[in-house]
Amino acid sequence: MLKITVHEKTVGVFTVSPEGSIDTNTYTILENKIDSLLRNEATVIVFDLSAVTFISSAGIRVILKAQKALKQRKGKVVLMNLQPQVKKVFEIINVLPSLSVFASIEELDQYLDHVQRKITEKT
Amino acid sequence: MSSKVILNNDIRELQRLKQTIVEYGKAYQIPDAVIQDVNLALEEMVSNIILHGYENTGPHQIEVRVKKKGDVLFLEISDDGKPFNPLMVPSPDLDTPFEDREITGMGIHLAKALMDELDYRTERGKNILMLTKRIS
Numbered sequence: 448m449l450k451i452t453v454h455e456k457t458v459g460v461f462t463v464s465p466e467g468s469i470d471t472n473t474y475t476i477l478e479n480k481i482d483s484l485l486r487n488e489a490t491v492i493v494f495d496l497s498a499v500t501f502i503s504s505a506g507i508r509v510i511l512k513a514q515k516a517l518k519q520r521k522g523k524v525v526l527m528n529l530q531p532q533v534k535k536v537f538e539i540i541n542v543l544p545s546l547s548v549f550a551s552i553e554e555l556d557q558y559l560d561h562v563q564r565k566i567t568e569k570t
Numbered sequence: 571m572s573s574k575v576i577l578n579n580d581i582r583e584l585q586r587l588k589q590t591i592v593e594y595g596k597a598y599q600i601p602d603a604v605i606q607d608v609n610l611a612l613e614e615m616v617s618n619i620i621l622h623g624y625e626n627t628g629p630h631q632i633e634v635r636v637k638k639k640g641d642v643l644f645l646e647i648s649d650d651g652k653p654f655n656p657l658m659v660p661s662p663d664l665d666t667p668f669e670d671r672e673i674t675g676m677g678i679h680l681a682k683a684l685m686d687e688l689d690y691r692t693e694r695g696k697n698i699l700m701l702t703k704r705i706s
Contacts, residue, residue, distance in 0.1 A: 470584070470613060471581050471584055471613060471617040471621075472581055472582060472584060472585065501606065501609070501610070503610060503613050503614060503617075503677070503680075504614055504676040504677040504680055505617070505677075507676060508673050508676070511668060511669065511671070511673055512673075514668060514669040515669045518669050531603075532603070532606050536610070536680065539679070539680055539683040539684070540662075540664065540668075540676055540679065540680065541664040541665070541668075542668045544667075544668075545667045545668035545669060546668065
């Protein structure tokens with residue numbers, strides 16, 4: 448089972464909180480949500496994985512697709528709250544060096560403030 | 571000491587497979603972390619068979635046996651799909667940045683990393699993959 452909550456933090460920055468197992472049977476639920484965010488001009492997608500108990504390569508591929516699409520528009524994928532089993536999977540595939548991982552919401556907010564300032568400075 | 575589950579070639583069957591392994595783990599007091607690793611390796615290998623193993627869409631059966639011997643868990647997957655040795659699949663290039671990688675080969679790589687040993691053989695026209703996982 449997989450439930451997904453999406454929250455728009457600021458313009459273009461979305462927090463996606465899946466709950467349950469992201470596997471061969473459920474990954475399309477996440478993929479459809481991500482596709483709609485990408486159509487919706489998302490630039491940063493934050494995956495809050497605190498309630499994800501299991502992830503398979505099918506789930507990792509969805510995050511990979513999101514990272515590819517966001518990088519093209521100078522955005523990125525951010526990961527938060529990886530549980531031990533999920534973290535292990537990311538480590539085996541050596542994904543973490545290419546992604547931004549934050550330990551807490553405060554750390555994430557600081558990062559987003561920084562991005563926001565950079566955008567404001569440019570305009 | 572051993573348990574067997576016969577699955578149809580339908581990815582919805584993976585849930586039943588996971589449940590069988592969880593119940594086996596409970597019955598023999600196998601740590602949850604081991605069961606999670608085993609379930610992920612099985613999901614990767616069995617979904618591969620269901621999604622890519624057959625040339626026709628007709629019904630097929632995949633048999634998974636689990637057996638604990640001392641502190642080692644043996645899992646045998648047997649299918650009548652195309653002959654396919656997953657151990658021959660090249661490892662993904664893990665040094666390339668994630669977003670520039672090909673998206674194939676990750677599942678098999680995960681199974682190899684999570685298990686202690688993988689052995690493949692064919693027997694009477696069937697693919698037989700044996701996964702070995704130490705419990706302690």
